[in-house]
Amino acid sequence: MADGFSQMGASAPYQVTEADRVAIAAAISQDEIVELALTLGNIPAPSGKELEVANYVYDWMAREGFSPRKVWATPERPNIIGTYGGKGPNTVGGKNLLFTAHLDTEAPTWNPDLDAYKYSPETLANPEWEKCWLEDGKLYGYPIANDRGPMSCFMIAAKALKTAGYELAGKLYLTACPGEIGPEPIEEHRGIAYMGKDIGAHYLFHHGGVAPDYAIAAEGCDFGLTWVGCGYAVFRFQVWGDGVFTPLLDHPEASAQHPNPIYKIGKLTDAIHAWSGEWERASQYVSPGGVANPKSQIAAIxxxxxxxxxxxTELVNLxxxxxxxxxxxxxxxxxSLEAMVRDNGLGRIDIEPVVVRHGFEADAREVAPLVAAVDDATKLSLxxxxxxxxxxxxxxxxxxxVFNMHRIPAITTGFRRWRPTPQDLVDSALVYALTALAVCGRASPAEGAKRPASAVYPDNPFGND
Known part of the structure; x- marks a missing residue:
């Protein structure tokens, strides 16, 4: 495998072949996958309003025989869970693989009283927020790029496996979740209506009746993969000063001497800017599973x-x-931030995190069979x-x-993120389908099950699963 993956010393749980590629590829229709991606992409679903597209995914899975369920913290924002396979005899076995993608799409709030303070009229008028289309051989629209295009790919991958007659020994979970993009409850925007990640894949893992051995977050990665993920925190700086009646104000020589804390913001932002550069340089993380470059910027004031x-005013929040x-x-x-404030002599500034989500990565040894499965699938497909x-x-x-947090080896991988082509969708669906076969295996020897890779390669360090 490329980029050092060959040094991981693992094979996929099951072997996939050229014959498998031919059979599954024949069951993938480019017209069908493009139509599905465009249909899903053209259902408006900003965070908080995922119900219509969730219902469409549910109905599609029901029509195709994937026995969908809804699992939710609030009925307006359900997780959808379909299943396929899981019928292998104990003598053959098979691993369980979970695919996930998010239903919500990056977008303004569409509340004009909020959006007016963040976006220009031209940005708000961009049709790609909620519209998707095919033009000059490329797919346009943010919902397809992030994330209903990759979602369409694993839905069609599962259908192709079924159409081609591949009953899986392990269980394949097909999941579509709300809230991955956001939002986060902050200040008066509080409560379940403003929750994002807490009610999506995280809720699904704990309450969705899933037991995956491995997981794949289907998102645009330009056909690469990584098992590293960053977290983030949002820190509130409460900058204090004094409110002085304007007619009584003595105009100070320097802005730093002004009692109004708004006048401290210039010096504070300069200090934050310098701190952010140092943070980025000190935070780069290099591992076999990916390079992380955490960054920082002011989100609001x-x-x-x-x-x-x-x-x-007596108070400014940054x-x-x-x-x-x-x-x-x-x-x-x-x-580090408290030291930055002290070192710059910025006076009374209270700092606290109002959002915290740590980053995670898979254990390289435990994720290796999944990586090998994607590698085998990529070689056959691309x-x-x-x-x-x-x-x-x-x-x-x-x-x-979410899954690496809970010790389920997980990666993210998917098609070309920006301006994917119809062929990109087809190729991604084929990679997903072959990966699922390489992880889950076929249901019985009578149906042509492959021996586990550990039986083919007795020195496989991951044992005879």
């Missing part, structure tokens, strides 16, 4: 009440987003080994973090 003017690599902890950032994903894909949160 708020202070005062515009219509209640006359005496400035919100800083900070990425965390899989080895970093929130307390490390807290101490004609080359799988490569390590670009660092951007291991420098963000993706829901493979």
């Amino acid at each position: 708020r202070g005062g009440i515009p219509f209640a003017f006359g005496a400035g 919100y800083l987003e900070v990425g965390l690599n899989p080895k970093q902890r929130v307390a490390d950032i807290q101490h 004609g080359h080994p799988v490569a390590l994903a670009n660092p951007v894909y291991s420098s963000m949160w993706r829901d493979h973090n």
Whole structure:
């Protein structure tokens, strides 16, 4: 395998062959997968409003015989879980593989009283927020890129396995989850209506009746893979000062001497900017499963009440987003930010995290059979080994973090992230299908089951599963 994966010393649980590739590829229709991706992509589903697209996925799985279920913390935002396989006799066995993708799509809030403070009118008018289409051989629209295109690929992969007559020994879980993009409950935007990740794949893992041996977060990775995922924290800086009635104000010579804390923001942002550069340089994390480059930037600022003017304000809140690599902890950032404030003589500033999500990575030895399965599938489908994903894909949160958090070896992998072609969708579906076969195995010898790889290679360090 490329990028050092060949040094991991593992084989996929089951072997896949050229004959498997031919049979499964024949069951994948480019027209069907493009139609499914466009249909899903054109159902508006910003975070908090995933119900319509969730119902469509549920109905599709029901029509195709994948026995879907809804599992939810709130009925307006369900997780959808379909299953296939899991019928292998104990003498043959088979591993369970879970695919997941998120239903929600990056978008403005569509609340004009909020969006006016973040977006230009031209940005809000961009049709790609909620519209998807095929043009000049490329697929347009944010929902296809993130994440209903990859979702369509594993749905069609499962259908292709079924159509081609591959009953799986292990169980294949097909899951579609709300809230992966966000939001997060902060300040007055509180409660379950503002929850994201807590009610998605995390809730599904704990309450969804799933027992995966391995998991794949299906997202655009340009056909690479990584088992590293970053976390993030949002820190609130409460910058304190004094409110002084404007007619009584003595204009100070320097802005730093002004009693209004808004005037401290310039010096604070300069200090944060310098700190963020040092944080990025110190936080790079290099491992066999991916390179993480956690970064940081100011997300928002708020202070005062515009219509209640006359005496400035006593308080300004600044919100800083900070990425965390899989080895970093929130307390490390807290101490570092407090030192930054002290060293710059910024006066009274209270700092606390209002969101915390740590990053995670799979154990390299435990994830190796899954990586080998993707590699075998990629070689058969694309004609080359799988490569390590670009660092951007291991420098963000993706829901493979949920499973690695709970010791389920998990990766993220998928098609070309930006402007995928119809052939990209077909290729990705084939990679997913062959990966599922290589992990789950066929249901019985009478149906042509492959011997476990450990039986073919007796020195397999992962044993005769």
